[in-house]
Amino acid sequence: MKTPVQFRLNGEEVAAFAESGANLLDVLRESVGDLSVKGGCWQGTCGTCTVLVDGAPRLSCITLAESCAGKSIETAGGLRRGAELHPLQSAFMERFAAQCGYCTPGMLMAAKALLDRNPNPSREEVVDAICGNICRCTGYEPIIAAVLDAARGDSRRRA
């Protein structure tokens, strides 16, 4: 049984038919076609699929798609404004904060959730913001540094 779901994705109204009980991750990737959201576990344990729902970070793999009806969803695919990168994207580039790149979209969204609410976080607050996101390549340090850079505005208009 499929149910229609309507929500805003990165500012645009989208509608999709979701399998009853489907998670938001599968609906975004398979039905809507936003492939910037990656799946890592479908268990709610790796953070790879992190998106923002009404500004709050959510694990899309354990979020019931139909519970997002009428809500505003942000994904990494919507971070860039035209050709201009979001400061977090620039900072991640400058700090070489991605290797395989698979956890990066989720990391960016987890970091955005923090900076949207707290523009001047401490290192501890940055560590807490990304602690639900697994990265197997970088050792986290470059990611923490990049988020702190972005908060300080060190990387605006660069990259």
Added chain:
Amino acid sequence: MLELRKDIFADERDDNLKEVGKPTQRQDMLGHVTGTSAYYDDHRFANLLHLKILRSPHAHARIRSIDDAAAARAPGVKRIIRGADVPVNLNTLLSLIQFGKDDEPSLATDVVRYKGEPVVAVVATSERAALEALALIRVSYEPLPAVFDVEEALKPGAVSVNAAYPKNTFEYYNKYDHQKLRFGDADAAFAQADIVLDERYQMSPIEHAPTETNGSIAVPDTNGRFIVYTSTQALFFSLDTAAKINAMPSNQLHFIGGTVGGGFGGKVDTLTEPLAILAARLTGAPVRHRLSRHEEMQFGSPRGGERIYIKDGIMRDGRIIARKVRAYFDSGAYTRLSSYAAVKCAAHIPGPYTIPNVSADVYCVYTNRTPATAMRGFGVTALDFGLECQMDKGAVAVGMDPLEYRMLNAYRDGDMKAHRREAKNCALIECAQVAAEKASWPLRDEFRRMSSRTGGGVQRAGGGADRTRAPAPAPAPATRPAPVTPQRVSYERPAAAPAQSAPPPPPRTPSPPPAVQPAGSTHGAPRFSSVFGTRRR
């Protein structure tokens, strides 16, 4: 923070380069931060089918019967695949380079040899439909005794795990049940040694845990070809393996990959492609075979758990005159790549040190667990753990600073290694010097003057008298090591002795016994503990 030490070995380099050596941005970085890098699963197809695997609940069992009738009738199910459907249902990864016998089925038919071994594949219109169908399959097993410990598996009368290797060991050169390394005469040297240190080390299995699990999508293409989008770490390795198992000419397969969400060795085994391709052939539709995280954690091949015994013969002056290693690679139920790792391990013995008498026996052993495979540092990581813990114990035993003990025994250009090749392009000593300097680790002058180049420089270290002296002061962080000037050592480093020759004589000047722990100081050798000697009080 990373510092390039261009001053060291500068005479061996031409640094007049325009692009090489520059911190250029990664070609793929923009794609990564915008979420536009295309991994294997970022390709969409109409009518995509999903393949899921029914796995053995037993570590070792005979399959009596399989009833998949109900599953075949379940909603959304397009095809059930059994071992008999697999064109070539026996393979070993390294058969591509003629190494080892075919020993592993894609789908078990008569016996399952580890918990999680694939038995039946279901192809359905959704993952959920496939998973629900799996729950309807009834397999009748006759449980068999299992073996999980590498040394238990080698005992007479142990359960035989792998039909191709009934004695539970990989067969080397159609002749030996393990890889040998023989250099000098270790046993004779132990008799001459002041100290013999015999220790056991156990590596843990490790899951690669890439954030992207293993997976592939096989898509029927025009003219009978198949396009395969894959997370493989080795494109043609996987293509040729898939072609062999599907009995297809390799040019009917078009593999596309190259952007992979981490691998670390866990995406070499071609775990998903062969069945995805077979399913696509049998259904005529695109098929995705993606491991769940649970499958990746428990049934995707891990780094194997190696058990390593190391026995050193050491002279009081710190020279290691003999090293004997016995290593067991836990290959799990099938060979995959462990047979290769065992040879690589043997080649790495005795580590980056010049030891005149070396003997090693490295076994690739079968047990009833998930087959192991390559992982970052394959064949070496566990050995280095054992060797470097052993070096620490040796240093303590002779009362030497652990770093100076390593530098004393470190290989230099021109030294003969145990696998009978001359060492060249060595740099262990320089790494030790730079790390010590950065960490304010006290090294005595003669050690700061040492060199990896032929001979190795400086007066003999670790001699009797100066070991009793107060710890050398730490070099000021700013100081650079003295310029490296190649010169011969003034003492005879143990020569690479032929098998029959006796080990080198003990040092002329008698050495005092191993230094004793000064009361109240921290643990480890006296000079070593000077670093933190007062910290705890």
Added chain:
Amino acid sequence: MSVTVKTFAKLADAAGALSSERNARFLAGGTLVMRALNEADPAIETVVRSTDPSFVNIAVSSGRIELGAGVTMAAILAERDLAFLHPVARAVGGPAVREAATVGGNLFAPSPYGDFAAALLALDATVTLAGSLGQREAPLEEFLGRRERNTSLVASVAFKRPAADAFRFVKVTRVHPKGVSVLSISAQLPLASGRLAGARIAYGAMARTPVRAKAAERALEGRGLDAAGIAAAVAVAADGTSPVDDAIASAWWRREILPVHLRRLLLGAGHA
């Protein structure tokens, strides 16, 4: 066979559906149920939800605190009046999980999860259950003892506000800052003129469900938080616990370090 999702505006109707529908599970934050759905758990045929505002209501008065079962860890962290519970809420997953994980869901989280439930145990919380026959209250401890057999819907939990600085919490994990419990200790230590009266101590991950440390509580009764009082409690710290071996830690290690961390908590050392 696909799942049916039923959403109800009224909690009572949701409760009714939960008890009447076949193989029904209530979906709160999704950390447990959505994962089960993703794994095609055959035991779930109907998913019941509720949009009842009372379900996410936080009622804080000077003496009493009531939390709707749908209140998330993030909502608790946003509530200044609940500052004493912030360390507990922050110990539940990363930020994204805290946005999902609910008070009610935590009562069902299998060990080694369920640290918030352990904290509620130390707060002597009661659970309000909505069934087809209306609502009833039950002590949390009693509820946890039979949670596997529970068919009614947890509507809310309530407890007396602890005295200022009387509540302490420590969670021991291998991974920082986010990690699954090796164990957690929640303690309510009401001091009256230097003496403890009605101390409550509860553990997470030390048994099949969160459990009270009654022996330690008794040992502290009427004593001060001095060396002697603490030593008496620490001596019986592990009484009544039955930890298990799991992927996080062995029963042996849990038992060994429990007294150490209880002592440190009582000394006010907080998390090491």
Added chain:
Amino acid sequence: MAKHRGRGVATINYPIGMNLGGDPSQALVHSNPTGKFTVALSSIDLGQGMKSVTRQICAETLGVPVEDVYVDTADSDTGPHCMGSFASRGTHRVGNAVMAAAREARAVMMEAAAEELEVDPGDLETDGRGAIQVKGAPHRSISVRDVAIAAQFKQGKTISGRGIFLVPLSDVNPETGEMSPATCYAHACLIAEVEVDDETGEVTVLKMTSAYELGRAINPKLVEQQLVGGTWMGMSHALYETPEPYYPDTREGPRDFNEYLMPGPGDICPHDIAVLERPAPDGPFGAKGPGEMCANPVLPAVANAIFNAVGVRIDELPITPEKILRALKARGGAAGAALPRAR
């Protein structure tokens, strides 16, 4: 309670490429009609930076800016054979193949330029900024773009090259193990500083200091990525990771990232790294490869630091707090640790 600090060291080397060799890689390099180059490979980039390293090697060899080179991998229809991305073989094996292909392409490019400038190819040099000029007479130059156009539309030359690199397979003597495992080795020394809680066995890694010798660092930032990430993985192997917590017993295997333990962002420590470059005689610009070996010294260095801190040796990985606590209890606490008995 008492917390004890200690330092431990390890020095290691690591063979570059598949053991015994016999692991070829190929590369194709060609220019489009306007002088932009494509490298076609079947090698895999799983995060280690294969695309970027080979891109820089190709640009350096051709003598053009790195922006003018794009690496296309991995398509089995267009990319020639590569053994795969493992065994720290990417930079060394694939890098050499790309270098060979780029040399061949460069030779054609220089011939075509020479024909346009009416000089001997031997008298020409690239300026690395997209032009080819006469040695000593930079005013007599032509852009790579114009050379490519001329080669394609006027001279009928393909500015392209093929490259393969193969270390011939070594025999192994079954009796003695005599063999040629590798042509070059990377080296490292790592010092780890830890703090151990002697009441719980819990370990905190406080700092790492290291020196890595990698031949040539083709790209220092990518080397840093490998070393920082790799030492995190080494710390993880040392203290946390196992899919079989009760090995060799197979029970209680982790199923997810909550149960599979790895250091979180709150568990990491500062790492002060030095990189040394002793060029490998057969490496591309002397490069070896940092990929695998960077994790290896961390495991023993941490184990040795724990011994230095509390006097117990844990010889079984991972070094869990439980193992340390059991050893401490067996030894009667952290104080007064005796030296290990040597026979």
